[in-house]
Amino acid sequence: MKNFYDFKVDNIEGLSAQEKEFRNKELDLFNKNGFPNKREEAWKFTDLNTILSKNFANITNDYISLKEKKFELIKEFDHNYLIVLDGILVSNEFKFEDKNKVLIKEYDYKKQISVSNQNSLNLLNNALATGGYNLEISRDYKFKKPLVVYNYFSESIKEKIISYKNSLILNENSELTILNYTDTKTKNNFFVNSFDYLKLKKDSNLKNIFINKDRCNCYFHNYLKSDLEQNTNLDTYILSTGLKFNKMDIEINLNEERAKSSIFSALSLGSEEHQEIKSSINHNFKNCQSYQKIKNVLNDQSRGVYQGKIFVKQEAQKTDAYQLSKALLLNDNSEFDAKPELEIYADDVKCSHGSTSGSIDLNLIHYLKSRGIPEKEAYQMLINGFLSEILEKLPEDNLKKFLVEKIGRQINGY
Amino acid sequence: MKTEDLKNIKDYKYGFTTDVENIRSPKGLSEETIRFISNIKKEPSWMLDWRLKAFNRLKVLKEPDWQKPKYPKINYQDLYYYSAPKSASTKPKNLDEIDPKILETYKKLGIPLDEQKRLNGIAVDAVFDSVSVATTFKDELTKKGIIFCSISEAIQKHSDLVKKYLGSVIPLSDHYFATLNSAVFTDGSFVYIPPNTRCPMELSTYFRINASETGQFERTLIIADKGSYVSYLEGCTAPMRDENQLHAANVELVALDDAEIKYSTVQNWYPGDENGVGGIYNFVTKRGACRGKNSKISWTQVETGSAITWKYPSCILQGDNSVGEFYSIAITNNHQKADTGTKMIHIGKNTKSKIISKGISAGKADNMYRGLVEVKNKASNSRNYTQCDSLLMGNKCGAHTIPYIKNNNSTSTIEHEATTTKINEEQLYYCNQRGLDQEEAVSLIVNGFCKEVLQQLPMEFAVEAQKLVAISLEGSVG
Numbered sequence: 001m002k003n004f005y006d007f008k009v010d011n012i013e014g015l016s017a018q019e020k021e022f023r024n025k026e027l028d029l030f031n032k033n034g035f036p037n038k039r040e041e042a043w044k045f046t047d048l049n050t051i052l053s054k055n056f057a058n059i060t061n062d063y064i065s066l067k068e069k070k071f072e073l074i075k076e077f078d079h080n081y082l083i084v085l086d087g088i089l090v091s092n093e094f095k096f097e098d099k100n101k102v103l104i105k106e107y108d109y110k111k112q113i114s115v116s117n118q119n120s121l122n123l124l125n126n127a128l129a130t131g132g133y134n135l136e137i138s139r140d141y142k143f144k145k146p147l148v149v150y151n152y153f154s155e156s157i158k159e160k161i162i163s164y165k166n167s168l169i170l171n172e173n174s175e176l177t178i179l180n181y182t183d184t185k186t187k188n189n190f191f192v193n194s195f196d197y198l199k200l201k202k203d204s205n206l207k208n209i210f211i212n213k214d215r216c217n218c219y220f221h222n223y224l225k226s227d228l229e230q231n232t233n234l235d236t237y238i239l240s241t242g243l244k245f246n247k248m249d250i251e252i253n254l255n256e257e258r259a260k261s262s263i264f265s266a267l268s269l270g271s272e273e274h275q276e277i278k279s280s281i282n283h284n285f286k287n288c289q290s291y292q293k294i295k296n297v298l299n300d301q302s303r304g305v306y307q308g309k310i311f312v313k314q315e316a317q318k319t320d321a322y323q324l325s326k327a328l329l330l331n332d333n334s335e336f337d338a339k340p341e342l343e344i345y346a347d348d349v350k351c352s353h354g355s356t357s358g359s360i361d362l363n364l365i366h367y368l369k370s371r372g373i374p375e376k377e378a379y380q381m382l383i384n385g386f387l388s389e390i391l392e393k394l395p396e397d398n399l400k401k402f403l404v405e406k407i408g409r410q411i412n413g414y
Numbered sequence: 415m416k417t418e419d420l421k422n423i424k425d426y427k428y429g430f431t432t433d434v435e436n437i438r439s440p441k442g443l444s445e446e447t448i449r450f451i452s453n454i455k456k457e458p459s460w461m462l463d464w465r466l467k468a469f470n471r472l473k474v475l476k477e478p479d480w481q482k483p484k485y486p487k488i489n490y491q492d493l494y495y496y497s498a499p500k501s502a503s504t505k506p507k508n509l510d511e512i513d514p515k516i517l518e519t520y521k522k523l524g525i526p527l528d529e530q531k532r533l534n535g536i537a538v539d540a541v542f543d544s545v546s547v548a549t550t551f552k553d554e555l556t557k558k559g560i561i562f563c564s565i566s567e568a569i570q571k572h573s574d575l576v577k578k579y580l581g582s583v584i585p586l587s588d589h590y591f592a593t594l595n596s597a598v599f600t601d602g603s604f605v606y607i608p609p610n611t612r613c614p615m616e617l618s619t620y621f622r623i624n625a626s627e628t629g630q631f632e633r634t635l636i637i638a639d640k641g642s643y644v645s646y647l648e649g650c651t652a653p654m655r656d657e658n659q660l661h662a663a664n665v666e667l668v669a670l671d672d673a674e675i676k677y678s679t680v681q682n683w684y685p686g687d688e689n690g691v692g693g694i695y696n697f698v699t700k701r702g703a704c705r706g707k708n709s710k711i712s713w714t715q716v717e718t719g720s721a722i723t724w725k726y727p728s729c730i731l732q733g734d735n736s737v738g739e740f741y742s743i744a745i746t747n748n749h750q751k752a753d754t755g756t757k758m759i760h761i762g763k764n765t766k767s768k769i770i771s772k773g774i775s776a777g778k779a780d781n782m783y784r785g786l787v788e789v790k791n792k793a794s795n796s797r798n799y800t801q802c803d804s805l806l807m808g809n810k811c812g813a814h815t816i817p818y819i820k821n822n823n824s825t826s827t828i829e830h831e832a833t834t835t836k837i838n839e840e841q842l843y844y845c846n847q848r849g850l851d852q853e854e855a856v857s858l859i860v861n862g863f864c865k866e867v868l869q870q871l872p873m874e875f876a877v878e879a880q881k882l883v884a885i886s887l888e889g890s891v892g
Contacts, residue, residue: 350834
């Protein structure tokens with residue numbers, strides 16, 4: 001069978017011989033098994049190989065980004081921003097902040113940190129990564145306004161893979177809210193395989209939000225690895241409805257005491273969308289907390305997957321871990337799969353998970369209809385209610401208003 | 415239960431061996447062995463062909479390796495696949511003809527084969543190593559048209575039924591251990607309940623591994639015809655040995671329209687000593703098919719023994735309105751490992767399933783619930799409720815939960831809940847305050863924790879199971 005992809009390390013310019021060798025080795029390892037399929041436990045419900053082979057003829061990694069100059073920015077609230085085009089940092093603006101406290105530069109992809117080799121897509125990322133950014137916040141600095149990372153993709157991108165790595169370090173007692181905003185102007189198909197590394201040093205606090213602007217014909221795989229030190233807090237919000245395929249692979253290591261992490265997700269998936277959240281929360285130290293709440297609304301032919309794992313090490317006593325996934329299936333062609341996993345080696349812990357999936361309660365629809373609300377509106381009201389629990393957890397007023405309005409539009413697209 | 419009682423039965427009291435002369439098959443897994451088994455059982459040729467087909471399939475299959483408890487590689491050529499007491503080579507017609515040593519063994523195990531002296535009737539089929547040695551209450555059951563005999567006998571006398579249903583739930587090529595069983599199974603029970611019959615007594619099988627270097631491969635087939643009901647119990651014990659012995663059984667249940675099968679297991683194979691030496695590898699395939707409308711299959715299991723327990727009693731809910739239930743207590747102590755759970759596959763409309771699983775781990779044990787709930791596209795208005803609770807005693811053990819949940823129908827509802835905690839200290843304190851010592855208190859609380867499952871067991875088993883729960887956790891709290 002002819003492969004639907006053809007990746008070459010030589011397409012990347014300016015690599016040292018040593019770096020080339022490393023990348024070629026990683027690529028060979030990837031090529032051995034190709035894109036993952038259901039035989040891999042981490043991809044139990046998602047056959048990426050089939051999905052990509054159906055939608056792509058020949059994916060390559062040689063592309064030239066058009067040097068676009070005009071970018072449309074969000075006007076609804078004040079923010080700092082980074083502009084990333086096809087994975088490459090183009091410009092940045094920190095006008096609300098003390099510029100000495102923020103260190104921003106391009107990610108040095110020619111000297112990579114090596115990443116765990118468990119995941120075949122991480123291997124591929126190691127082999128092909130270009131671009132990306134490196135952001136570091138100085139100690140005791142708290143951002144006054146949120147930071148928006150605009151992820152743009154140029155119109156010329158078609159049948160390509162885009163790989164990059166980002167790294168973000170929050171030094172002691174710093175604070176930041178990031179909105180990862182994906183905006184694709186093209187109707188073309190492409191695959192993005194990115195790797196984000198987050199390091200939260202003592203007492204720091206990060207809110208990390210993911211959303212995208214419009215529906216698009218693109219495929220995303222994002223691996224998010226984070227290390228949390230003492231008394232840190234990481235909140236992740238996944239609101240990225242509208243992508244053809246999206247898998248967020250989240251690894252959170254709670255390495256020191258009182259580290260806290262939560263994941264919230266509200267997704268309303270439309271026709272033929274496939275979204276997967278895979279989390280593995282590793283409680284490596286005592287007295288840490290983790291919380292996950294995933295809510296999916298599934299329309300026509302969409303598929304939602306949640307694979308969550310809580311791992312508690314033997315020494316991680318007094319762990320408090322919670323996990324809940326709920327799905328509303330609106331159509332018989334939609335599907336929700338869950339694998340909420342607990343692996344626990346410490347006894348003085350409180351760990352629980354719950355998972356439900358089902359349809360909208362017709363009694364509730366009847367109740368609303370009997371009060372003069374049209375059926376379609378009644379559905380929307382109930383879906384809104386279902387997702388609002390997550391939206392209420394969002395931080396900061398103007399940003400929240402913007403996001404709630406955005407998600408409202410996504411739901412009403414139903 | 416009093417502390418003295420606990421002390422008396424603290425050790426694995428079924429650990430003795432019985433000295434009887436054995437007939438064995440040639441050592442190792444080969445066509446010759448299979449022919450030997452088939453020959454000694456005087457099987458018709460179709461059965462031998464079936465076994466050989468399984469054996470050929472086995473050659474290309476690989477042992478699964480995704481399970482959590484890992485074990486050293488089993489040398490299949492170093493096992494005896496058939497071992498039977500010499501005295502049983504001609505099937506005894508009544509109890510007087512059974513080797514008194516075997517009768518004594520069952521007496522020691524507390525299993526009454528002596529039917530005259532029984533007051534409340536449970537029909538028993540006793541399987542000793544590879545053969546069924548006695549089946550009680552046969553006459554009374556025959557009057558109702560119920561067939562309850564060893565599978566070897568059924569293959570000869572009721573070959574139509576066996577041919578029709580054997581392998582229809584667990585196909586020949588299902589997975590490594592199931593296929594191995596299909597090739598070399600030696601005995602087991604066969605039950606057929608005719609239409610519109612309620613089996614008047616509990617049917618029960620006791621399995622006993624006695625000989626060393628043998629594996630036990632039994633096969634059970636239960637068919638409940640339209641509108642019938644049967645409750646079936648299974649118990650098992652084995653002597654204490656330093657070696658690990660393999661037990662790979664297949665159990666197939668078929669429920670037709672409006673029929674109900676209740677299958678209860680109290681599994682108490684030798685778990686190995688406290689350093690994890692010896693013990694049984696319990697790799698069992700149990701599957702039930704609710705073929706007919708309104709049919710019901712209910713699995714109840716109390717798993718306290720075995721070095722490694724690896725089994726998933728499952729229900730395939732094909733018929734509309736069919737119901738599947740799974741109630742489980744799995745207790746692991748010392749170095750025991752369990753990877754158990756269930757599969758509920760909803761295919762028919764309005765199908766319902768319920769899973770209640772209680773896992774308790776102590777010592778250095780690992781206890782895992784792994785299960786699948788799948789609602790297929792056409793299974794509208796289906797319903798599942800799953801509850802998995804784990805209890806940890808001590809900080810060297812592990813408790814894990816891996817449920818797979820697939821919902822492909824918008825009118826169906828799946829609910830899953832799981833918790834992991836340790837014994838509530840306030841509850842312990844409360845009990846201590848009222849004069850119960852630590853172990854009595856733990857036993858009381860654990861029994862309360864397991865109550866939802868214990869309730870499902872038939873009376874005789876419930877008492878035994880409650881004792882087992884207490885014994886299994888002996889010495890785990892200090």
